[in-house]
Ligand SMILES: Nc1nc2c(ncn2[C@@H]2O[C@H](COP(=O)(O)OP(=O)(O)O)[C@@H](O)[C@H]2O)c(=O)[nH]1
């Protein structure tokens with residue numbers, strides 16, 4: 001059975017396969033259309049083929065280093081088979097992409113066994129923090145956890161109301177400060193509420209200011225410190241929320257956040273709005289930050305755990321007969 005057939009089989013058993021397919025539709029269309037062109041007059045993995053593949057990968061935002069490694073590894077792999085067909089080559093390509101992502105295993109998301117798990121969502125304005133906070137609240141609530149959210153983005157009144165509205169809709173408590181309040185003081189309030197009410201998960205929506213690295217570091221360090229004083233080992237996770245439509249610029253942003261604080265995971269939002277879904281591979285390869293969740297739409301259900309097999313299948317569906 002070919003690699004893609006194996007992916008397909010796994011995919012067919014997946015509960016959220018429909019969401020994956022519709023969420024990655026733009027990437028798939030663009031990626032498969034470009035690759036399908038190579039099928040005509042395919043002459044094997046020649047230098048010319050590799051050059052053109054490189055362009056397709058770059059257009060999908062895989063990033064130059066990652067694209068280079070993919071092409072190199074594919075070339076090595078295909079040298080082992082004599083006269084590979086186009087289908088064999090696509091299969092090899094998917095396998096190479098799979099291996100590249102899996103070079104380092106993603107750690108599992110561990111929740112605090114002795115109390116509240118505090119999760120800070122960080123990222124620039126508009127990346128999807130508030131929406132992701134709501135989506136995560138829904139996810140953990142559905143798993144039977146006691147969940148609360150903290151509106152610590154106090155720089156915009158709109159942000160506070162936005163999270164309050166989500167919380168009401170999802171029926172989870174929301175601790176919110178006033179506009180202009182110190183975000184750290186709101187986080188402290190949130191932690192105290194979590195302890196009093198024995199919450200399992202506290203999701204903290206923070207502000208997305210990014211004037212410069214020093215300020216960012218200071219702000220994040222302060223947030224970490226205050227929550228750590230309230231709840232042992234908090235924050236247990238700091239997840240960077242990144243808008244996948246921002247492409248390579250988003251990768252620079254991610255680098256800055258990674259340098260400013262310990263980022264334990266990533267949420268890549270708006271995958272449904274981009275044809276450049278290759279950014280997932282770039283992030284993992286260039287930054288070694290695990291992509292835990294992907295945003296595939298604006299609704300509360302549209303946050304899915306990232307699944308490498310389903311991702312690779314979704315972006316190549318229909319390419320091979
Ligand atoms: N299509 C799509 N839109 C999203 C996704 N995540 C967030 N958004 C939208 O992006 C905009 C900014 O999101 P918001 O959560 O307010 O960003 P924040 O400033 O980081 O808190 C909103 O209009 C969201 O509905 C996603 O996965 N897909």
Ligand SMILES: [Mg+2]
Pocket residue numbers: 126129130131153159205
């Ligand atoms: Mg917000």
